[in-house]
Amino acid sequence: MLTSCNFHTIFGLPMASALDNWNPPVLEKPDYFHTVKFVYKHLDFHISEDEAYAILNVFIEKWDTSAGQLIHDEDMMEYVLNKIQDNFMVLLPSNKIKRVTELILYYLRETGHYYHHEL
Secondary structure (H helix, E strand, O other): OOOOOOOOOOOOOOOOOOOOOOOOOOOOOOOHHHHHHHHHHHOOOOOOHHHHHHHHHHHHHHHHHOOOOOOOHHHHHHHHHHHHHHOOOOOOOHHHHHHHHHHHHHHHHHOOOOOOOOO
């Protein structure tokens, strides 16, 4: 007969991940798969791989067409959000799409491929 049970709450503790100790290597060019890996490392909500790659692909489309031009974080986030939502590519709330886009920009900064300048 069980008179007392001491169940430890594990749901409030952060989960350990294989990504905890991973940092993106600095390469000559940004790495497609490392970008998504970086996004997953820093996300605090779940998205599918298909959603992550769809957002990244739209980001890359804008990035490539903006080569040699000054582009602001906000412009990039608005482009990605509008293209994703207008074409129903990903059915996530706008704040989550923007967060993934922010993390892609953060990856590019961390690896020395994008610099943020205050105007």
